[in-house]
Amino acid sequence: MDTIDTLDQLEAIYGTPVDASIVKEVPRVTDQYRAFIEAAPFVALATAGPEGLDCSPRGDLPGFVRIHDDKTLMIPDRAGNNRVDSLRNIVRDPRVGLLFMIPGSGTTIRCNGRAVLSTQPELLASFAVNDKPPRSVIVVSIETLYFQCARAIVRARLWDAQAQVDPKSLPTAGQILAALSEGRVGGEAYDKAWPARAAKTLW
Structure with missing residues (x-):
């Protein structure tokens, strides 16, 4: 099996990024990106730890990921199976990646940053649903934010009812x-x- 072992080999095959793929990346929430984040009922959370990598699905009512300010996102940690793989990783390695998805839209939003876990009572209470607050809130400091084009969603026919x-x-x-x-x-x-x-x- 032929493998790519160096960046030079990789760049020889793929070339350089087009301008649009560079311009779209920013270190903050813009008005356009805000619209997507506030509409998203689902985000995949990627983390890293000593045991390896983890990617966890997070879903809630649209807008459940709160935009605290243009550099900070907040994600409530709802009830689950108590494995806390993602949270365990964040405690030891703050690097996180987020992928926001919106049913019906081919555009996804990607965010990379660093996270901490907060248990501030007032913050937990502000995320309560049916009088049930989360046990912690993931607070993400944004480093990069950008959109991903729709090719993967279109190829997968993800929102096509006939493909379900x-x-x-x-x-x-x-x-x-x-x-x-x-x-x-x-x-x-x-x-x-x-x-x-x-x-x-x-x-």
């Missing part, structure tokens, strides 16, 4: 857990209980 996969054609969470635990965890009972359990723990 029937969930019944895929293994369920209960089936995956049962297979990996030799039946100790998961199974049909897990799948049946999940909708009610999720409804109680979304926030």
Whole structure:
């Protein structure tokens, strides 16, 4: 297998970036980027730690990522499975990457920066939903912010209803857990209980 081992080899294949790919990158939230961030109900959070890399999905009501100022974003950490892989990484390595996605839009927004975790009571209370505050808030200091063109979304037909996969054609969470635990965890009972359990723990 031929591999690319140097930057010179890489640049010989890909050349140099076009002007638009450079101009779009800024160190702050602009009015245009604000519109996308405030409309996004989903962001992928990438982190790094001693054990390796992690990428975690974060979803909530549109605008759940708060623009505190043009250099700072705030993300509530909602109820989950308590693995805290991303949070564990942030405590030890503040570097983060964010990818914002908006249903129906091919344009995604990318952000790189550094994060800390806040448990300030007033801040937690300000993010409460149904009287349930998050246990922490991820505070991101922006270093770079830019949009990604729509090619990947278009190729994937991500928002095309005709391209959607029937969930019944895929293994369920209960089936995956049962297979990996030799039946100790998961199974049909897990799948049946999940909708009610999720409804109680979304926030």
